[in-house]
Amino acid sequence: MTSPSRPLPFLAPPLLIALMGTFFSTGNACAQELLVKDGQTVVFLGDSITAGGAKPGGYVTLVVKGLAANGVKITALNAGVSGNTSVDMLARLDNDVLAKKPDIMTLSCGVNDVWHVLHGVPLDQYRTNMTTMIDKAQAAKINVVILTPTLIKEADSTNSVRLEAYNDFLRALAAQRQIPLADLNADMRAIIKTNPAIPCLTTDGVHMAIRGNQMMAEGVLRSFGLNQAQINKAREAWLDLPDTSLVEVKLTLRQFNQLLGTAGSSATNQASLDAFVKERILKQQ
Numbered sequence: 001m002t003s004p005s006r007p008l009p010f011l012a013p014p015l016l017i018a019l020m021g022t023f024f025s026t027g028n029a030c031a032q033e034l035l036v037k038d039g040q041t042v043v044f045l046g047d048s049i050t051a052g053g054a055k056p057g058g059y060v061t062l063v064v065k066g067l068a069a070n071g072v073k074i075t076a077l078n079a080g081v082s083g084n085t086s087v088d089m090l091a092r093l094d095n096d097v098l099a100k101k102p103d104i105m106t107l108s109c110g111v112n113d114v115w116h117v118l119h120g121v122p123l124d125q126y127r128t129n130m131t132t133m134i135d136k137a138q139a140a141k142i143n144v145v146i147l148t149p150t151l152i153k154e155a156d157s158t159n160s161v162r163l164e165a166y167n168d169f170l171r172a173l174a175a176q177r178q179i180p181l182a183d184l185n186a187d188m189r190a191i192i193k194t195n196p197a198i199p200c201l202t203t204d205g206v207h208m209a210i211r212g213n214q215m216m217a218e219g220v221l222r223s224f225g226l227n228q229a230q231i232n233k234a235r236e237a238w239l240d241l242p243d244t245s246l247v248e249v250k251l252t253l254r255q256f257n258q259l260l261g262t263a264g265s266s267a268t269n270q271a272s273l274d275a276f277v278k279e280r281i282l283k284q285q
Contacts (some may be wrong), residue, residue: 011077014220034225035143035180036067036104041075043097045089045133049150049207049216052081057210061222062217064239064249066234070226077102085112085121086129092175093133098140098204105142106220107133110149110166111206114159123165131173145230147183150216153205155189182223191215210245214238 036042044050044060049208053060064076081088097105109130113121129198135143148167152159167185174181188201199252201212208216217238218231227233238244251259263276 008030029093035145035246036072036074036224038072040103041077041100042104042106043077043079043100043102043110044106045093045097046106046147047081047089047112048080048082049111050078050108051082052207053080053213053216054078056241057059057213059208059213059216059220062213062234062238063220065082066217066221066226066231067224067238069233069237070230080108082110083116084109085116085119086110086126086133087195090129090133093136097134097142098259101140104145105137106145106147107137108147109164110170111152114149114166115152115206116165123169126166127169130170134173134177134179145151145180145182145220146170147182147216147220147223148214150184150206150208151192154194160165180223180225182216182219184219187219189213 015089027265028133044053044063046053049059052058054059060076060078061078064074077100080091089107089109107130110126112119113126134144134146140159148170149163151157154160167183171181171183173179191201201209201215203209214235217234221231221234257277
């Protein structure tokens with residue numbers, strides 16, 4: 001049974017919220033000290049986007065590598081579970097986060113609360129669930145970093161529009177509590193404003209492709225206090241990470257056979273063809 005959440009304090013006027021939100025947002029270039037320290041443990045709590053973040057090119061992996069490139073080595077614990085809403089995350093908070101005694105918890109939650117129509121979570125309950133999770137984490141002396149949930153399909157989709165009220169609450173809560181905020185939703189909107197092709201960021205309009213994972217990782221690193229020079233250092237470190245990007249090309253059988261012939265007599269199947277392509281790429285470096 002979870003402890004009841006205390007009500008959200010009086011919210012500041014919109015202008016003040018905007019100013020405070022800017023200070024604690026991903027764009028805070030004035031941070032002098034990193035939130036995360038060498039040797040600390042960070043739990044990444046979230047849904048399938050976070051679960052996928054543990055893959056070689058996932059945002060969690062990129063955050064870890066980006067910090068290491070700047071001399072900060074952490075232990076990362078991935079607590080992402082596919083399909084989770086704020087109800088689910090609250091139910092497993094004790095086992096998956098508090099029991100691990102991390103120094104920091106990143107909280108990414110909201111896509112499924114809106115997207116799952118039959119099992120979604122109304123805004124009022126979402127407010128209570130999120131506030132309760134943050135209360136419990138802070139009571140356990142865990143620093144919290146809030147991640148705003150990213151877009152659902154398109155920027156102007158019905159669900160993305162509905163999600164904005166959830167994000168507005170998170171921005172206000174972060175400003176009220178002076179909690180670092182990675183405003184990934186705003187970052188994503190800014191990118192697609194100049195390039196409307198959201199698939200460059202996601203695989204299906206929701207789950208992250210390599211560019212989306214990089215966007216998320218940069219947002220989290222900024223919320224940890226990294227400046228632009230440190231972000232650039234992280235980007236450089238990501239370039240040579242193995243298995244971070246997968247290129248799939250659909251071929252006709254004729255084209256496939258032609259490639260096998262180019263690869264030589266030793267190439268007889270897809271695996272040997274993949275090895276041939278990889279070898280050719282490596283020769284170009």
